[in-house]
Amino acid sequence: MKLSQFKFDLPQEQIAQYPAPHRDECRMMVLHRKTGEIEHRMFKDILDFFDEHDVFVFNDTKVFPARLYGNKEKTGARIEVFLLRELNQELRLWDVLVDPARKIRIGNKLYFGEDNSIVSEVIDNTTSRGRTLRFLYDGDHDEFKRSLYALGEAPIPRFVGRESEPEDLERFQCIFAKNEGAVTAPTAGMHFSRQIMKRMEIKGIDFAYITLHCGLGNFRSTDVEDLSRPIAAAS
Secondary structure (H helix, E strand, O other), X not given: OEHHHHOOOOOHHHOOOOOOOOHHHOEEEEEOOOOOOEEEEEHHHHHHHOOOOOEEEEEOEEEOOXXXXXXXXXXXXXXXXXXXXXXEXXXXXXXXXXXXXXXXXXXXXXXXXXXXXXXXEEEEEOOOOEEEEEEEOOOOHHHXXXXXXXXXXXXXXXXXXXXXXXXXXXXXOOOOOOEEXXXXXXXXXXXXXXXXXXXXXXXXXXXXXXOOOOOHXXXXXXXXXXXXXXXXXXX
């Protein structure tokens, strides 16, 4: 099986720029296993296929405003910084991706905010685009996180083709999101509305929750053409 077998052209005009006004009104394709019939429904019809005592397992990870922009010292070049995970609270160390990466080297400083209220220093290269940043901030950790996130925006996918808007942080989030740590949403869960979940509860469907943060692996492409070759797991 070859990677090229899965390539297809998706016209930009076919990519929705905004979600449906109501989460549960997106389209849903149903494949009937016994007959092979394909049926096109709305997501809010999903309850037609489940019964009392069935169990739904939801991922309650919460997306944080992971994309922010800073300026490189001296040159003032605009640099995108994509926060991945906090490595050390006390030292304010973060694992990030930077773009354009060729301009960012160990020892460089980046300034954030109109008043340069937050400064970071590059202390390590981790991958071709990956860096470890140490943020220089005098306040306590909670104050630092609030200030950092205030500068960030919802990490909507690049293929959407538009700038992020403040409303995207709510759109790009599951309604049951609870435990912060994701840099992208578990997309299957985004279509569940409060109305659907109430109907599920009334029907006697059970809920269970896990926390699985969606991280860097969601942005990595498959690099091998021969898919039968073993691929090292992402750390």
